[in-house]
Amino acid sequence: MHSPPGDTFARGPWHELPAAFGALLRPRIDAIASGMVEAIRQEVPAYRRPLDSSVGRDLVASVCRAMRQFAELTEAPESAQDHHARHFRHLGRVEFLNGRTTDGLQAAFRVGARVGGRRYAEIARTASLPAEIVLPLHEAVLTHINALSNEAVKGFVAAQAHAEDEVQRSRRALAQALLEQPHGAAREPLEPLAARARWPLPAQVACLVVRGAAGSRRTVPWPDALVLPRGADLVAVLPEPAGGGPAGTADVRAAARGRTAALGPAVAPHDAWVSLVCVRLALNHHRDTGAPDGEFLIVGDRLADVHLLGGAPIGRLLGDRALGVLDGLPAGRAARLAETLEALLMSWGRTAPEVARSLGIHPQTARKRLRHLDVLFDGRLADPGFRFEALLALRTRALRG
Structure with a gap:
């Protein structure tokens, strides 16, 4: 877990640096920034963009801001740093939104720290500042760049989490839209929602x-x-x-x-x-x-079977109408006649030998049952419409146990 930026800087080595260093640095910021930007563009491929591009402008603005912050910290180590922290968190968000990773960003920070540390040491020597400040100056550069890198990573991770949350919300909404049964009204097109969900249909x-x-x-x-x-x-x-x-x-x-x-x-x-x-x-x-x-x-x-289950209440009524004559018979006889009726309806030629083979009974037994069925149903076994209804009713009854 990262410390707040103000705490990091207040505990840092700036107390050991002369406040005058900030005044020495400020007029040189543009020149040093130019060198830093050039080194970053040469060494980090992600930033090899024209300076008048959005990437180039963000790079220059961030380098200059980092050096202004360094000067502020030298002059007032206890000063509030939230405004700078917000900038570098925003920089991390921009990196994510532009499809880049934190690798290039952190590489740019390292290059900037190397160039800046060298130029800061030159400023101290030229101004004849005490040699003892070299070590705290070097420590300050490392502390500063690490804090800025942490803020940028926070912004990147926050943007990534927000985007993932948006995608998950869109995926749930897409799933609900796909599974919602239409009720007459025209459905909203699925393509825009699928695009937001990053789920090609x-x-x-x-x-x-x-x-x-x-x-x-x-x-x-x-x-x-x-x-x-x-x-x-x-x-x-x-x-x-x-x-x-x-x-x-x-x-x-x-x-x-x-x-x-x-x-x-x-x-x-x-x-x-x-x-x-x-x-x-x-x-x-x-x-x-x-x-x-x-x-x-x-x-x-x-x-x-699923289709019949979907209409099971209607299938029950159909069974009562089509097969009701069987319900008044003893259970065993009704069951035997029902299986014989189903075998008849499922056969090709609707002959007694074919029904007998299907049920594994003697052909004479099959003929006897078929004659009984013909009487019970009063000749309707020859009607295609009745045969269709009877088969549906038998199948629905079997499914419903």
Whole structure:
């Protein structure tokens, strides 16, 4: 943790320097600054820019300010230094915003300290100041440049943290926008929000939900996933998961090991909410059936079931209408006739031998059941519309247990 700049300077070696040194330095600041700037531009590639560029102007202004501060400290070591500290923190922010690192900045400080220390010593000799000030003068230069470097790094780190916070906020907002189900109104375009989130929209996305994993990013194997807690669950929007093939699915499965999780179908980004709906339906059904925890569901492999689960209340009504004649029979007989009806509806030729092979029963038994079904349904088995409804009803009943 850095000390406040005023404390650093008040404890520094300026008390051992004659106040007159500040008066000697001030008229020479422009000339010394010119030499420092030239040395920095030669030795530090990041600053090899024209002097009339923004980089060049910032460099000259900062070098001159650093020397004015050195003169102030020589004259009044206890003086407030916040105004200078703010400048160098701003310089660090500018470095970050311009895409540079602190390496070049700290190299520039070192070059400036070397040139400045040499010129300051020349000023002391020319003015016939006591030889004993050479060591405190050298210490003052090192203390000063270290303090300025620390302030610049503080500014750089603060700007970096702010930018990362902005990106994370934008990513959460993008995840919410992707997962929000539209309700008639036109959706806002996703591209501007994706640009602020630094998350190029992929061709496809898929939703992953991990039960009881909110607050744990370790369950998501891709750093570029959009992660959003929803209650106790963790929801992640994964970019183009289908592009990774089975290996990508294996990575997700391994990351979610030990928790119930489901990976939704790959969809276009504006349909991400559809992938989430599919996952929710599959997980809710998994919970309702009392299945053990820790299972990983690939929802894209069972979209027909998920579709039926989404309309389960309507499917129940359809079952009552299409299959109601079976409900008045003894349970065992009703179950046998229902499985025979499903075998008939799923067969190609709808013949007794085909149904018998499917169920593993004698063809004569199959014929007997089929005649019974034909009577119960009053000839409607020949109606394509009824057959479609009956198959949906049978499938929905099977899913709902």
